[in-house]
Amino acid sequence: MEAPMKAHAAPRTAADRGVLRKKWKRMKMLYLMLLLPVVHLAVFHYAPMYGVLIAFKDYRPGLGIWDSPWNNFEHFRSMLNDFVFLRALRNTFVISLVRLVFGFTMPILFALLLNELRTRFFKRTVQSISYLPHFLSWVIVASMVVEIVSPQRGVVNYVVTLFGGEPINFLSSKLFFVPLLLITDVWKEIGWASIIYLASIASISPELYEAAESDGANRFQKMIHITIPSLVPVITILFLLRLGNILSGGFDQILNLYNPLVYEVADIIDTYVYRVGMLEVRFDYSAAVGLFKNVVGVILLVTVNQFVRKHSDYGVW
Numbered sequence: 559m560e561a562p563m564k565a566h567a568a569p570r571t572a573a574d575r576g577v578l579r580k581k582w583k584r585m586k587m588l589y590l591m592l593l594l595p596v597v598h599l600a601v602f603h604y605a606p607m608y609g610v611l612i613a614f615k616d617y618r619p620g621l622g623i624w625d626s627p628w629n630n631f632e633h634f635r636s637m638l639n640d641f642v643f644l645r646a647l648r649n650t651f652v653i654s655l656v657r658l659v660f661g662f663t664m665p666i667l668f669a670l671l672l673n674e675l676r677t678r679f680f681k682r683t684v685q686s687i688s689y690l691p692h693f694l695s696w697v698i699v700a701s702m703v704v705e706i707v708s709p710q711r712g713v714v715n716y717v718v719t720l721f722g723g724e725p726i727n728f729l730s731s732k733l734f735f736v737p738l739l740l741i742t743d744v745w746k747e748i749g750w751a752s753i754i755y756l757a758s759i760a761s762i763s764p765e766l767y768e769a770a771e772s773d774g775a776n777r778f779q780k781m782i783h784i785t786i787p788s789l790v791p792v793i794t795i796l797f798l799l800r801l802g803n804i805l806s807g808g809f810d811q812i813l814n815l816y817n818p819l820v821y822e823v824a825d826i827i828d829t830y831v832y833r834v835g836m837l838e839v840r841f842d843y844s845a846a847v848g849l850f851k852n853v854v855g856v857i858l859l860v861t862v863n864q865f866v867r868k869h870s871d872y873g874v875w
Contacts, residue, residue: 613849617842626842633846643847646830649823650851653807656740662800665748666793669755670781685756688749700814703742704729730819739824743811758792759785794872802859805851827851 582589608623613633615626637643668688675681691699707714709725719725728734762785770780809828816824827847835844866872 610845610849612842613846615842617845629842633843634850636843637847637850642825643827643830645822646825646827650805650807650826650828653736653739653812653824653826654804656736657743657808658800658804660740661743661747661751662797664744665751666755666789668748669752669759670785672752672756673759673785674777674781685749688752690749691746692750694746696810696814699742699746700811703738703815707738729815730817732820732823735816735820735824739808739811739815742815743808754792754796755789758789762788791872794866794870798859798863798866801862802855804858805855 611623612626614628614631615623616629616632617623617626672681672684675684706712707726707728709715709727714728715725726734728738766784766788767780770784775783805827807826807828809826809832812824812826812829813832816829828851831844831847831851834840834847863875
């Protein structure tokens with residue numbers, strides 16, 4: 559009995575190999591296209607993870623990463639006793655939560671309002687104009703903001719003085735700096751962030767809207783009862799991904815706009831790591847701070863994802 563079974567199994571294995579060869583020939587260009595991002599991911603994202611070791615060592619460039627002495631978690635103890643780090647951690651959470659509340663919800667509202675436009679030309683024009691700021695670097699945007707809010711020549715302060723007020727140095731004011739960050743971030747990214755919501759709205763079946771119209775629903779009711787519920791899966795996944803980066807408060811934007819006068823409200827973990835690591839040349843300590851930030855982000859993402867999966871059918875995994 560064993561011999562016939564083996565004889566029968568051999569052709570099936572050969573057939574499977576033949577099927578795999580045919581699939582490879584048919585999709586080899588797709589696999590070759592996939593090879594480049596995989597190599598990029600391995601070289602620039604996974605290979606550098608070896609350098610995380612310096613967070614647990616007293617790094618000495620002459621000895622290298624591996625031969626530098628271990629420090630028994632000294633950097634992490636110093637970090638938790640460092641007032642400047644704790645201030646940066648507080649500012650990071652505050653700025654990130656403000657971005658999460660307003661910067662995340664505004665593209666959704668913008669996409670819903672844009673979807674209600676009936677003039678096709680006007681709708682496309684608004685879309686194109688709203689996308690453009692995304693392609694400007696924060697260096698350019700920061701230069702524009704500096705000129706717009708300048709106490710001497712800025713248009714904002716011109717309006718303030720026109721109504722009898724005194725010029726305000728927005729970039730040096732602890733009261734106005736964080737709102738300025740939020741306004742510029744929303745202006746720059748609202749159009750680009752709304753693309754995925756507009757694509758999701760376009761995929762909603764028109765029959766749902768037709769059925770709602772036949773029941774007498776107006777445009778606002780259709781948006782509330784059809785459009786928004788259809789966007790819930792996309793909103794949930796994007797919210798979870800955004801939450802994983804909650805400790806990334808916007809390094810490029812803040813670095814180009816802040817100054818020592820607003821460190822108390824504007825200094826975040828990323829700018830703190832930049833100053834300590836690059837300017838003070840404390841690579842090992844800055845690596846420990848960066849590792850702490852990433853670990854907290856992963857914990858938040860996993861925790862919230864599990865909570866969402868427990869109470870709904872959506873999640874990142």
